[in-house]
Amino acid sequence: MAFSTPIWLGAIMLMAIQCLTGAQALHCLSDFDCIVDIGGADDKFFTPVTQLPPTTVQVLATGSPGKYCTTLERDVRPSSQPFPTEIVYATFEERIGLLHPGFPHLDIAPYSILISNSTCYYKEEPCPGLPHVEETRVAPWLRPKSTSVLGTFTVTVTKTRSRTDCTPYPITGSQSKLFPTGTASLYPFPTTTLSHSSPASSGTSIPRPPVMSGQNVFEPISTDPIPANIPARNDHPLQKKNIWDTPGPVSTNKFYANFFIGSQANYGFVHPYAVGWAKGSAPVKSDGLVISHIEADKLAFGNKSDTIPGNPVQCYINPIGIQAMILSASELDNSTVLSVSKPLAFSADIILQPQSNSTSNVTFPLVQGMGFVTGVYTNLQPAIQSGVFFRELASAAPPRPGIFKYRISLENSTTWLIYVTPENGADPKLELVDNGLIRGPTGFKGTIQIAKNPKGGAGETIYDRSAGVYATAANMTGAVSASDKRGSYKLAWEKAGKDVNSTQLLMFALPHHVQSFDTATQGMKTDMLMRTTTKGMATACVGDSWTMVEEDLPIDIGFAPQILGSGTTDLSEAAKQKIKEVAPNELSQDIHQQTNLDSMYFSGKALAKFAMLVYTVRELAQDIPLSESPFQTLKDAFKTFVDNKQKFPLVYDEVWKGVVSSGTYETGDPGLDFGNAFYNDHHFHYGYFILAAAIIGHFEPSWIDANKVWVNMLVRDAANSVSGDALFPFSRGFDWYNGHSWAKGLFESIDGKDQESTSEDTMFAYAIKMWGKTSGDASMEARGNLMLGILSRTLNNYFLMKSDNVNQPKEFIGNKVTGILFENKAEHTTYFGANLEYIHGIHMLPLIPSSGYTRSKDFVREEWDAMFSEQASTSASKVQGGWQGVLYANLAIIDPTASWNFFAQEPFDLAKVDGGASRTWYLAYAAG
Ligand SMILES: *[C@@H]1O[C@H](CO)[C@@H](O)[C@H](O)[C@H]1NC(C)=O
Numbered sequence: 024m025a026f027s028t029p030i031w032l033g034a035i036m037l038m039a040i041q042c043l044t045g046a047q048a049l050h051c052l053s054d055f056d057c058i059v060d061i062g063g064a065d066d067k068f069f070t071p072v073t074q075l076p077p078t079t080v081q082v083l084a085t086g087s088p089g090k091y092c093t094t095l096e097r098d099v100r101p102s103s104q105p106f107p108t109e110i111v112y113a114t115f116e117e118r119i120g121l122l123h124p125g126f127p128h129l130d131i132a133p134y135s136i137l138i139s140n141s142t143c144y145y146k147e148e149p150c151p152g153l154p155h156v157e158e159t160r161v162a163p164w165l166r167p168k169s170t171s172v173l174g175t176f177t178v179t180v181t182k183t184r185s186r187t188d189c190t191p192y193p194i195t196g197s198q199s200k201l202f203p204t205g206t207a208s209l210y211p212f213p214t215t216t217l218s219h220s221s222p223a224s225s226g227t228s229i230p231r232p233p234v235m236s237g238q239n240v241f242e243p244i245s246t247d248p249i250p251a252n253i254p255a256r257n258d259h260p261l262q263k264k265n266i267w268d269t270p271g272p273v274s275t276n277k278f279y280a281n282f283f284i285g286s287q288a289n290y291g292f293v294h295p296y297a298v299g300w301a302k303g304s305a306p307v308k309s310d311g312l313v314i315s316h317i318e319a320d321k322l323a324f325g326n327k328s329d330t331i332p333g334n335p336v337q338c339y340i341n342p343i344g345i346q347a348m349i350l351s352a353s354e355l356d357n358s359t360v361l362s363v364s365k366p367l368a369f370s371a372d373i374i375l376q377p378q379s380n381s382t383s384n385v386t387f388p389l390v391q392g393m394g395f396v397t398g399v400y401t402n403l404q405p406a407i408q409s410g411v412f413f414r415e416l417a418s419a420a421p422p423r424p425g426i427f428k429y430r431i432s433l434e435n436s437t438t439w440l441i442y443v444t445p446e447n448g449a450d451p452k453l454e455l456v457d458n459g460l461i462r463g464p465t466g467f468k469g470t471i472q473i474a475k476n477p478k479g480g481a482g483e484t485i486y487d488r489s490a491g492v493y494a495t496a497a498n499m500t501g502a503v504s505a506s507d508k509r510g511s512y513k514l515a516w517e518k519a520g521k522d523v524n525s526t527q528l529l530m531f532a533l534p535h536h537v538q539s540f541d542t543a544t545q546g547m548k549t550d551m552l553m554r555t556t557t558k559g560m561a562t563a564c565v566g567d568s569w570t571m572v573e574e575d576l577p578i579d580i581g582f583a584p585q586i587l588g589s590g591t592t593d594l595s596e597a598a599k600q601k602i603k604e605v606a607p608n609e610l611s612q613d614i615h616q617q618t619n620l621d622s623m624y625f626s627g628k629a630l631a632k633f634a635m636l637v638y639t640v641r642e643l644a645q646d647i648p649l650s651e652s653p654f655q656t657l658k659d660a661f662k663t664f665v666d667n668k669q670k671f672p673l674v675y676d677e678v679w680k681g682v683v684s685s686g687t688y689e690t691g692d693p694g695l696d697f698g699n700a701f702y703n704d705h706h707f708h709y710g711y712f713i714l715a716a717a718i719i720g721h722f723e724p725s726w727i728d729a730n731k732v733w734v735n736m737l738v739r740d741a742a743n744s745v746s747g748d749a750l751f752p753f754s755r756g757f758d759w760y761n762g763h764s765w766a767k768g769l770f771e772s773i774d775g776k777d778q779e780s781t782s783e784d785t786m787f788a789y790a791i792k793m794w795g796k797t798s799g800d801a802s803m804e805a806r807g808n809l810m811l812g813i814l815s816r817t818l819n820n821y822f823l824m825k826s827d828n829v830n831q832p833k834e835f836i837g838n839k840v841t842g843i844l845f846e847n848k849a850e851h852t853t854y855f856g857a858n859l860e861y862i863h864g865i866h867m868l869p870l871i872p873s874s875g876y877t878r879s880k881d882f883v884r885e886e887w888d889a890m891f892s893e894q895a896s897t898s899a900s901k902v903q904g905g906w907q908g909v910l911y912a913n914l915a916i917i918d919p920t921a922s923w924n925f926f927a928q929e930p931f932d933l934a935k936v937d938g939g940a941s942r943t944w945y946l947a948y949a950a951g
């Protein structure tokens with residue numbers, strides 16, 4: 024391979040700063056040689072390369088010799104269908120080591136790259152994309168050091184670096200999150216969209232009394248055991264490691280999962296800081312905890328779109344690897360072990376020990392929003408390091424007796440504070456050893472707290488008041504008052520430290536919290552703001568709990584499309600007539616065939632589609648006879664799942680504690696069914712089943728009892744209401760701090776958790792609201808309403824970007840939707856393709872009665888004009904297949920007549936309707 028090392032590295036480093044997280048240089052896994060058997064790759068399974076031969080990389084920019092490998096792209100999420108390939112060999116151009124879905128697949132890449140310098144061949148032709156597979160598939164090819172090396176491979180790095188690539192993994196166009204085959208659907212929409220107050224762009228001071236009375240939203244769902252026909256297994260393909268004290272359920276989709284999965288060296292995003300185990304990484308090569316805080320001017324952006332109005336950048340990313348501050352100890356070296364303790368809904372302890380059975384350790388209680396990064400030391404010598412380099416260390420006056428304070432300025436002119444609280448009260452006498460190291464006393468016991476200070480003296484005053492104490496965990500309560508459509512939720516922290524009872528916590532609130540603070544909580548705000556990675560500016564608040572109030576909850580939204588204004592659900596006679604004409608075709612589809620699939624996602628989606636279809640005919644068109652036979656078949660199809668007789672039955676996973684598809688156990692493919700077995704997307708998958716159950720139960724209350732245990736099991740799995748359930752963790756998907764769900768489960772991820780489909784997130788909340796109502800669980804119904812209220816606010820703040828959005832970078836908001844929002848970056852794309860109708864459609868579907876509540880009219884109008892109007896680059900009238908139906912159903916939110924006219928046209932090509940929706944429902948949706 025004829026390229027000079029420094030240039031190559033320069034290229035890699037540069038790309039790393041350009042959203043291409045797949046291309047950072049990292050140390051090789053210690054147990055493997057950096058050589059891959061590419062010669063053995065001709066077995067129909069593409070075996071890509073994730074590590075580079077040692078000879079290719081000698082020196083990092085920072086000057087540390089050694090073996091390096093490219094970082095795997097860890098944004099692992101599979102696309103919908105296997106993509107069989109017969110690729111025999113590949114090298115990667117700019118995208119060395121990119122990986123993700125659990126099966127071989129191709130990424131779309133610019134044609135110029137493919138034909139020119141690619142050495143990827145598929146059936147003797149240059150690849151139609153850049154191939155790669157998911158990380159766990161790669162591991163076997165990393166040869167244990169002892170085995171003989173089967174061959175080396177060549178890496179070509181393209182010399183042209185004009186392309187800034189942040190498209191993660193658009194798979195070729197045939198991939199679609201829509202149903203494989205088309206059919207029709209129906210979900211009406213309110214013409215009178217509610218005037219849901221869109222979130223103000225900054226904090227307000229509207230008086231908001233707390234509403235902690237009303238229906239408790241966190242009552243237990245049930246204490247039923249797992250149904251006997253769901254077998255328990257303890258052989259989950261990812262065994263639980265690095266968590267030593269938690270036999271109970273472990274949250275799989277929370278901000279700290281990177282600390283117990285894979286390399287353990289990726290960040291946890293606590294806002295405003297991100298923290299991660301340095302694990303020997305450059306530049307400092309420390310084994311302590313890195314504290315990262317990125318200012319807006321350090322963001323990296325992707326290419327500008329030349330078709331979207333305003334030319335927004337395709338992605339932005341917070342650079343990873345700037346080691347501003349590191350909390351470590353002299354004893355921590357390459358034998359250091361990291362374990363996770365007490366992983367809870369809002370917090371986890373990260374523990375570093377010099378060796379696995381050492382009695383010394385430093386414990387970091389990580390809590391979302393924490394104002395300081397706190398290390399609790401037991402018998403270690405503190406070492407505080409920096410890759411940005413210390414300019415000055417100055418001791419400052421103690422804020423309280425027993426707390427020692429230091430001021431640090433870094434070479435990039437940022438100021439940080441250190442508060443040391445020794446257990447024995449003795450002056451720790453921190454010493455600046457050199458510009459990269461500050462040392463404390465040997466055998467230290469006590470806490471060290473670090474905070475970045477953006478506000479000089481005023482900032483110090485704020486930090487001083489709360490120094491010495493830190494949050495250790497949080498607790499959630501909430502209530503909804505249906506009569507005034509108001510709900511509230513309260514985050515209260517447990518805390519520890521010096522003078523804990525007389526000292527209030529300093530915690531950072533996200534913009535959506537501040538907007539909905541009740542009056543008392545508004546009084547806790549300070550004027551100190553710190554940037555978060557992807558959620559705008561966080562506000563420092565002084566207090567041990569916050570109460571947030573959501574007004575205007577969608578209490579009155581039911582199954583019918585129109586609900587929002589008039590209160591009537593009657594369709595016009597003409598609409599009913601049309602629905603009765605259209606429905607028989609869709610009602611005659613093979614319900615069993617469409618619902619008994621090898622995917623919980625697609626099966627659930629089909630069940631929900633037929634349930635909504637039956638609902639439309641039975642209740643909106645008031646034609647019970649027409650709906651009767653399909654209704655019976657629907658119940659029968661649902662029963663297949665309750666009986667656990669579907670293609671891949673569910674199993675109860677005793678390792679992490681949850682209900683997962685057995686498909687991955689059968690096939691060994693972690694990416695199967697979008698990674699269901701690894702806890703990806705459970706709220707999406709199970710939400711559709713829950714919604715179908717709500718509708719069936721609505722028509723046949725006697726059906727509920729026999730099915731309630733199973734349906735409630737799905738609710739408990741995806742978003743349990745209590746933390747004391749031995750079978751499931753509290754709120755797996757929904758993150759009550761961030762105000763939305765995370766879809767990514769047990770996959771290591773350099774950019775943290777992510778979520779793509781906000782509309783399926785709201786579908787889950789809507790589904791539990793309706794199932795709560797149907798099944799008589801008032802707490803669940805209230806919880807669904809509150810979640811919808813919070814989602815409406817968070818989506819409008821962070822995901823669905825109107826032109827006045829202040830939380831996302833101005834270079835990015837022209838995209839209108841984030842695409843995939845990670846904890847560390849946002850990319851205007853999807854996991855299954857980069858067509859605009861995919862990127863936007865996956866934030867629209869399914870169209871349900873609450874869609875207009877969470878997608879404001881103003882937003883939908885802006886999005887339509889920019890993306891899908893006749894003048895736009897992707898006019899809806901020219902979009903192909905089921906996505907066209909999604910766009911036109913969404914249009915009903917702002918223009919129901921146009922939407923109706925689209926679906927009412929004759930002859931109508933049902934291929935325009937996603938197989939997971941029906942034309943009948945879309946008609947009712949537009950008519951409602
Ligand atoms: C392919 O490589 C050649 C030789 O390095 C270079 O001249 C050419 O521009 C490259 N083509 C592309 C599309 O990058």
Ligand SMILES: *[C@@H]1O[C@H](CO)[C@@H](O)[C@H](O)[C@H]1NC(C)=O
Nearest residue numbers: 316317318321345347435437
């Ligand atoms: C200083 O370094 C930190 C590293 O965390 C970075 O976030 C910040 O933007 C830098 N500030 C300046 C002024 O360069």
Ligand SMILES: *[C@@H]1O[C@H](CO)[C@@H](O)[C@H](O)[C@H]1NC(C)=O
Nearest residue numbers: 052053054303356357358359
């Ligand atoms: C750990 O560090 C020691 C001392 O620096 C070194 O000799 C040893 O090779 C390192 N071990 C590994 C696995 O890197």
Ligand SMILES: *[C@@H]1O[C@H](CO)[C@@H](O)[C@H](O)[C@H]1NC(C)=O
Nearest residue numbers: 360376377378379380381382
């Ligand atoms: C530490 O633990 C390892 C294995 O976990 C064990 O082999 C070793 O004997 C232990 N050492 C001590 C001093 O307990």
Ligand SMILES: *[C@@H]1O[C@H](CO)[C@@H](O)[C@H](O)[C@H]1NC(C)=O
Nearest residue numbers: 362374381382383384386401
């Ligand atoms: C870390 O130290 C604390 C304080 O001594 C102790 O309670 C805790 O068990 C230790 N953790 C580990 C993993 O040893």
Ligand SMILES: *[C@@H]1O[C@H](CO)[C@@H](O)[C@H](O)[C@H]1NC(C)=O
Nearest residue numbers: 368497498499745746747753
């Ligand atoms: C909140 O605290 C109460 C009382 O300590 C506890 O029973 C409950 O499980 C906690 N809830 C959560 C969500 O942690």
